[in-house]
Amino acid sequence: MRNTILKWSIAILITLVAAYYQRTTGPTYELRGKVEIEGTTYKYELPRSHGGEGGQIVSLAIPDTSLHASLHYKRYKLNENWVIIHMKREDGVLKAELPHQPPAGKLEYFITVSKNGKTLTIPHETTVVIRFRGEVPPWVLGPHILFMFISMLFANYAGIEAFFKGSKIRKYTLLTCIFLFIGGMIFGPLVQKLAFGSYWTGVPFGFDLTDNKTLIALIFWLIALWRISKSDHPNARWWVILAAVVMLIVFLIPHSIMGSELNYETMSVETGN
Numbered sequence: 056m057r058n059t060i061l062k063w064s065i066a067i068l069i070t071l072v073a074a075y076y077q078r079t080t081g082p083t084y085e086l087r088g089k090v091e092i093e094g095t096t097y098k099y100e101l102p103r104s105h106g107g108e109g110g111q112i113v114s115l116a117i118p119d120t121s122l123h124a125s126l127h128y129k130r131y132k133l134n135e136n137w138v139i140i141h142m143k144r145e146d147g148v149l150k151a152e153l154p155h156q157p158p159a160g161k162l163e164y165f166i167t168v169s170k171n172g173k174t175l176t177i178p179h180e181t182t183v184v185i186r187f188r189g190e191v192p193p194w195v196l197g198p199h200i201l202f203m204f205i206s207m208l209f210a211n212y213a214g215i216e217a218f219f220k221g222s223k224i225r226k227y228t229l230l231t232c233i234f235l236f237i238g239g240m241i242f243g244p245l246v247q248k249l250a251f252g253s254y255w256t257g258v259p260f261g262f263d264l265t266d267n268k269t270l271i272a273l274i275f276w277l278i279a280l281w282r283i284s285k286s287d288h289p290n291a292r293w294w295v296i297l298a299a300v301v302m303l304i305v306f307l308i309p310h311s312i313m314g315s316e317l318n319y320e321t322m323s324v325e326t327g328n
Contacts, residue, residue: 066211066212066215074306082309085103088177092122092175095119099116103185105153105185108190110152113150113166123141124166125139125142126153126166129163131162131163132319140152156187158188158189158251161316165182198237203234203239206238206239209230209231214295217292235276252324262313265312271305272298272301278294279295313327316328
């Protein structure tokens with residue numbers, strides 16, 4: 056009993072750390088930072104993903120009314136002039152709106168703030184890239200995230216069971232395969248279709264890293280299930296450990312890297328960039 060609690064505690068801890076890493080990395084999560092203006096430090100969160108219709112509001116919570124800001128943007132990877140929008144103040148917050156883009160369309164932007172003749176750029180010496188996508192309803196996105204999270208939890212537990220030569224290796228290897236297949240190969244393509252217009256953008260149709268890494272993880276777990284089910288050899292458990300390591304590496308790769316991107320010159324969605 057005590058060993059089981061310890062194994063589950065380790066599996067849950069690894070899963071939570073991996074989930075937190077996923078939440079705070081990758082090109083779609085908010086860019087967070089701080090800027091100091093004449094001795095006062097302000098925090099900011101700049102969006103890098105927008106789902107559904109309408110534009111994306113970019114805001115700065117700066118109550119100092121003597122400060123003015125402008126939003127600069129242009130279409131990503133195009134050699135065109137920056138569009139400049141004066142940010143308006145609403146209840147102590149400076150706001151401006153980026154225009155809506157087709158699914159997988161990207162804009163790059165930055166903000167300039169001015170006070171007493173001095174101008175600062177937010178973020179400093181770089182730009183923010185935001186990607187637009189179609190609306191994904193909760194009944195699709197929720198199960199996708201839930202099943203992927205559970206598959207990761209079961210994968211960690213199966214790997215721990217295999218490492219300690221436990222008696223439930225086969226059971227949790229099977230559960231990992233089931234939840235990974237449902238989350239990654241059923242709900243995953245549904246999310247992709249609603250967001251960017253295609254069910255699958257991994258091999259052989261594209262180089263979307265999220266689709267490809269999910270496929271790689273599933274292949275390793277299916278091999279592990281086959282080896283652990285068809286062989287009584289003690290070394291068969293190492294296939295489960297290998298699959299668990301591959302699964303962890305997959306989860307540590309930031310989400311949405313090399314994903315769908317609209318080429319504005321051809322107006323086609325590409326992957327692998």
